[in-house]
Amino acid sequence: xxVKVISRSTDEFTRERxxxxxxxxxxxxxxxxxxxxxxxxxxxxxxxxxxKIFARPFIGAMDGHVDAISCMAKNPNHLKGIFSGSMDGDxxxxxxxxxxxxxxxxGHQGAVRGLAVSTDGRxxxxxxxxxxxxxxxxxxxxxxxxxxSSDKSAEPIAEYVWxxxxxxxxxxxxxxxxxxxxxxxxxxxLNKSTPEKSFxxxxxxxxxxxxxxxxxxxxxxxxxxxxxxxxxxxMSSKIGTxxxxxxxxxxxxxxxxxxxxxxxxxxxxxxTYDMRKLDEAKCVHKDHVSSVMDIxxxxxxxxxxxxxxxxTVRIFQYNGGHSREIYHTKRMQRVFCVKFSCDASYVIxxxxxxxxxxxxxxxxxxxxxxxxxxxxxxNYHEAVKNRYKHLPEVKRIVRHRxxxxxxxxxxxxxxxxxxxxxxxxxxxKAHSAPGSIITQxxxxxRILKADE
Amino acid sequence: MGVExxxxxxxxxxxxxxxxxxxxELDDRVKKYLRGEGANLKxxxxxxxxxxxAVREDLYGKSAKAAAKAEKWLMPSEGGxxxxxxxxxxxRIKQEAIAREVDILSSRNQYDIVLPDLGPYTMDFTLSGxxxxxxxxxxxxxxxxxKNMNLIKEFQVRETVRDVVFLHxxxxxxxxQKKYPYIYSRDGTELHxxxxxxAVVRLQFLKNHFLLASINKFGQLHYQDVTMGEMIGxxxxxxxxxxxxxxxxxxxxxxxxxxxxxVSMWKPTSAAPLLKMLCHRGPISALAFHxxxxxxxxxxxxxxxxxxxxxxxDSELQVIHGxxxxxxxxxxxxLARGTGSxxxxxxxxxxxxxxxxxxxxxxxKGYQIGKVLFRPYEDVLGIGHSMGWSSILIPGSGEPNFDxxxxxxxxxxxxxxEKEVRSLLDKLPPETIMLDPxxxxxxxxxxxxxxxxxxxxETEMExxxxxxxxxxxxxxxxxxxxxxxxxxxxKEMIAxxxxxxxxxxxxxxxxxxxxxxxxxxxxxxLPKSLxxxxxxxxxx
Numbered sequence: 001x002x003v004k005v006i007s008r009s010t011d012e013f014t015r016e017r018x019x020x021x022x023x024x025x026x027x028x029x030x031x032x033x034x035x036x037x038x039x040x041x042x043x044x045x046x047x048x049x050x051x052k053i054f055a056r057p058f059i060g061a062m063d064g065h066v067d068a069i070s071c072m073a074k075n076p077n078h079l080k081g082i083f084s085g086s087m088d089g090d091x092x093x094x095x096x097x098x099x100x101x102x103x104x105x106x107g108h109q110g111a112v113r114g115l116a117v118s119t120d121g122r123x124x125x126x127x128x129x130x131x132x133x134x135x136x137x138x139x140x141x142x143x144x145x146x147x148x149s150s151d152k153s154a155e156p157i158a159e160y161v162w163x164x165x166x167x168x169x170x171x172x173x174x175x176x177x178x179x180x181x182x183x184x185x186x187x188x189x190l191n192k193s194t195p196e197k198s199f200x201x202x203x204x205x206x207x208x209x210x211x212x213x214x215x216x217x218x219x220x221x222x223x224x225x226x227x228x229x230x231x232x233x234x235m236s237s238k239i240g241t242x243x244x245x246x247x248x249x250x251x252x253x254x255x256x257x258x259x260x261x262x263x264x265x266x267x268x269x270x271x272t273y274d275m276r277k278l279d280e281a282k283c284v285h286k287d288h289v290s291s292v293m294d295i296x297x298x299x300x301x302x303x304x305x306x307x308x309x310x311x312t313v314r315i316f317q318y319n320g321g322h323s324r325e326i327y328h329t330k331r332m333q334r335v336f337c338v339k340f341s342c343d344a345s346y347v348i349x350x351x352x353x354x355x356x357x358x359x360x361x362x363x364x365x366x367x368x369x370x371x372x373x374x375x376x377x378x379n380y381h382e383a384v385k386n387r388y389k390h391l392p393e394v395k396r397i398v399r400h401r402x403x404x405x406x407x408x409x410x411x412x413x414x415x416x417x418x419x420x421x422x423x424x425x426x427x428x429k430a431h432s433a434p435g436s437i438i439t440q441x442x443x444x445x446r447i448l449k450a451d452e
Numbered sequence: 453m454g455v456e457x458x459x460x461x462x463x464x465x466x467x468x469x470x471x472x473x474x475x476x477e478l479d480d481r482v483k484k485y486l487r488g489e490g491a492n493l494k495x496x497x498x499x500x501x502x503x504x505x506a507v508r509e510d511l512y513g514k515s516a517k518a519a520a521k522a523e524k525w526l527m528p529s530e531g532g533x534x535x536x537x538x539x540x541x542x543x544r545i546k547q548e549a550i551a552r553e554v555d556i557l558s559s560r561n562q563y564d565i566v567l568p569d570l571g572p573y574t575m576d577f578t579l580s581g582x583x584x585x586x587x588x589x590x591x592x593x594x595x596x597x598x599k600n601m602n603l604i605k606e607f608q609v610r611e612t613v614r615d616v617v618f619l620h621x622x623x624x625x626x627x628x629q630k631k632y633p634y635i636y637s638r639d640g641t642e643l644h645x646x647x648x649x650x651a652v653v654r655l656q657f658l659k660n661h662f663l664l665a666s667i668n669k670f671g672q673l674h675y676q677d678v679t680m681g682e683m684i685g686x687x688x689x690x691x692x693x694x695x696x697x698x699x700x701x702x703x704x705x706x707x708x709x710x711x712x713x714x715v716s717m718w719k720p721t722s723a724a725p726l727l728k729m730l731c732h733r734g735p736i737s738a739l740a741f742h743x744x745x746x747x748x749x750x751x752x753x754x755x756x757x758x759x760x761x762x763x764x765x766d767s768e769l770q771v772i773h774g775x776x777x778x779x780x781x782x783x784x785x786x787l788a789r790g791t792g793s794x795x796x797x798x799x800x801x802x803x804x805x806x807x808x809x810x811x812x813x814x815x816x817k818g819y820q821i822g823k824v825l826f827r828p829y830e831d832v833l834g835i836g837h838s839m840g841w842s843s844i845l846i847p848g849s850g851e852p853n854f855d856x857x858x859x860x861x862x863x864x865x866x867x868x869x870e871k872e873v874r875s876l877l878d879k880l881p882p883e884t885i886m887l888d889p890x891x892x893x894x895x896x897x898x899x900x901x902x903x904x905x906x907x908x909x910e911t912e913m914e915x916x917x918x919x920x921x922x923x924x925x926x927x928x929x930x931x932x933x934x935x936x937x938x939x940x941x942x943k944e945m946i947a948x949x950x951x952x953x954x955x956x957x958x959x960x961x962x963x964x965x966x967x968x969x970x971x972x973x974x975x976x977x978l979p980k981s982l983x984x985x986x987x988x989x990x991x992x
Binding site: 029030 | 484485487519526527531532533535536537540550553554555557561599702704743744745783829830845850852853856858859860861877878880884892895
């Protein structure tokens with residue numbers, strides 16, 4: 001006869017000294033954990049609720065300008081600094097960490113309409129309605145060592161006067177050229193006082209220019225004549241154009257898929273295009289209730305932020321039809337410019353109420369250094385939430401956002417209008433000869449003309 | 453797989469027999485962690501979803517494999533066993549013989565406590581098996597630390613005690629006494645008297661839901677949430693008094709055995725039983741659930757013990773002859789039955805749910821066994837009888853490896869506190885108790901609209917009327933075939949065809965009117981001082 005029974009000596013299963021860690025034994029047998037699935041579901045529900053409780057996206061406002069913010073530029077070489085230009089000609093460099101002005105750049109007579117920083121982070125280009133382009137040296141030392149004597153001011157290193165007012169500017173990646181938008185697109189060199197090249201193709205004012213981050217000679221512009229035009233700065237003609245029903249206020253390239261760009265349109269939607277195939281948008285991002293003023297991609301390329309005339313900031317997935325997040329405060333007015341920070345964890349918005357506002361990109365993210373256990377807990381919560389996101393209760397909690405009343409009403413109205421139109425279209429289709437009425441998808445419907 | 457080593461002329465393609473064996477063993481273990489079959493992805497139309505799910509299924513497979521591989525290091529303890537040589541039979545082996553073979557620490561788990569005055573005794577173990585609560589029928593309550601056989605507290609309540617049960621940890625336990633159940637703390641302080649439950653016969657605690665369930669003398673089933681004290685459910689079973697009650701650990705459903713031979717299963721959110729099944733031709737004397745929740749054992753007074761597969765209830769799996777006053781399954785699936793002064797342990801050696809005798813034990817003649825209960829995570833069976841309680845060794849009954857986060861026999865007070873908070877955060881709502889708990893977390897397909905629209909109903913009615921008009925009347929005898937009679941008859945038939953539709957319409961209108969009336973009556977009239985601020989139409 002051979003017998004063995006379970007016998008556990010206390011020494012083997014407890015710690016030796018009181019300074020030691022408690023010993024942990026694991027057994028992943030499903031039979032000793034009953035109702036696993038229900039427990040997991042309850043955890044998912046709790047995680048969704050906790051996310052809502054901890055959703056505090058607003059970090060702070062940066063106050064200092066005396067007129068509406070018209071444009072912003074991020075410094076690709078310095079995480080903490082952001083430039084902002086306002087309608088009264090004031091340009092400021094902010095330190096995001098302390099939310100204070102580091103330096104001012106006085107000089108512009110009219111509104112500053114465009115700001116851009118060279119890729120090495122040394123030179124700031126500004127342009128405005130006073131028909132000048134100014135180049136400034138970015139004060140590197142003041143960024144690294146923060147002294148309390150605020151309001152340092154800088155002198156421009158160059159000032160180029162041209163025939164017309166400027167509305168937009170962007171610096172080429174890894175080169176010393178920049179492009180300005182006004183009644184035409186001009187390509188400038190940092191060292192020359194006159195433009196190297198001009199594209200006069202359109203008939204109306206160009207309101208945004210943006211260089212492609214990967215193919216550095218490709219330039220996307222949008223103009224008041226409702227066109228989005230792509231240029232190659234080495235050639236004299238455009239490489240593609242698309243005309244939509246409403247004008248595009250701003251363009252941003254996807255940094256991870258650099259053949260895709262997203263256009264912030266006046267008709268409350270954003271349209272993602274493939275530059276090789278301009279006759280159909282890849283995705284339409286709906287949710288804003290007034291025209292979208294500015295757009296900026298996250299450096300991860302997975303999401304982008306938009307600012308709108310309806311006083312809200314929204315964050316979209318790069319392929320999502322609806323926004324993942326909406327940010328608003330009572331005091332924030334029309335948003336004219338938005339930027340994603342270079343580490344993809346913050347969003348900065350500049351609005352009509354002369355303030356820059358700093359938001360978290362993930363509303364409920366815990367800031368600061370996380371312990372490994374905290375990090376694991378967050379990961380686990382994320383995973384269970386993701387697993388049960390289709391269940392009605394979890395879905396309801398995760399999706400819910402409080403909206404300001406005007407936006408809620410405007411969204412309801414837009415929905416009613418959309419449904420009415422859809423119904424009408426359906427009826428018209430039902431009462432006409434089969435095949436005589438073709439419904440265009442929304443991806444194509446707003447496009448009037450496209451040629452490559 | 454399945455390659456015979458003899459036929460392996462080409463050694464390159466076949467695995468060596470040892471490796472093959474290891475791989476087969478690993479497959480068996482992986483199956484345990486896979487938690488059932490994967491989803492059938494072939495039926496899916498949506499390519500994107502199919503791709504995502506395929507990735508997910510792959511991940512599940514990998515994690516199951518990793519868990520199976522890690523078993524070797526994570527789970528160092530081996531289970532107990534009892535092996536015989538030659539003509540020895542396991543059921544002839546006495547406890548004394550086992551005591552001679554095992555180590556001193558284990559042989560301490562064999563003892564008889566004789567307390568002739570306050571019996572018969574009933575008992576309960578905590579989830580980790582570390583603590584035992586003892587209840588003597590004549591009012592003796594005690595808590596014992598089983599690790600070092602320390603008596604933590606014992607006291608007399610001076611009235612009948614019918615059952616004791618631990619709550620979520622050893623700090624609290626409930627005792628069903630003469631008139632009401634009471635909750636006591638570990639040091640014997642009476643914390644609550646649960647008067648609503650009445651004279652309770654059996655108590656059970658649902659640890660995931662923090663529900664205390666009780667069945668009282670009048671066959672009423674009560675569920676009380678012990679965290680908030682809220683009474684979740686109070687149902688009359690209507691099947692008479694019973695003292696056979698067991699919770700299914702797999703899904704939290706409570707089973708009651710009745711004197712009519714039926715077993716009924718209950719959940720706290722419905723007043724009617726989930727199912728009633730006729731198991732025996734006599735009263736049911738005991739009931740037990742296998743820890744995996746799929747196997748139920750019932751004992752009837754007609755000298756039969758039946759095993760049921762809860763997933764396929766049309767007939768019993770096995771019938772074993774014999775009485776059982778009490779039944780219990782161990783963590784590894786051994787079944788203990790106690791009757792008179794004899795305990796028998798049954799086991800399914802082949803794993804095919806075919807139980808046969810494994811061990812036996814007789815206590816002193818004349819002692820009446822009231823309760824047998826396996827101690828979790830130990831090879832020990834506790835026996836409560838009329839003259840005290842006993843403990844015997846049953847090799848191979850307990851789970852050898854515990855999980856510190858599930859139930860830890862060596863728990864410190866700090867760990868216990870932490871676990872209490874965690875388990876409260878994971879407390880399940882009572883709605884999660886259902887017969888098939890794997891349904892939780894699945895999405896219900898959208899329901900089609902079932903009510904026909906008004907237009908549809910009208911067309912239906914018209915069709916019915918047309919059909920009634922089309923019926924050709926039979927020629928009747930003289931005098932009964934008059935045109936006036938014919939028209940009356942056809943009119944009647946049309947009215948008859950219309951009637952169900954009209955009836956339906958009338959019913960709906962009535963419901964609508966009742967709803968409207970209720971809405972009006974809900975508006976509370978404003979006090980006179982505020983009436984001038986109200987809108988004009990609300991005044992009238």
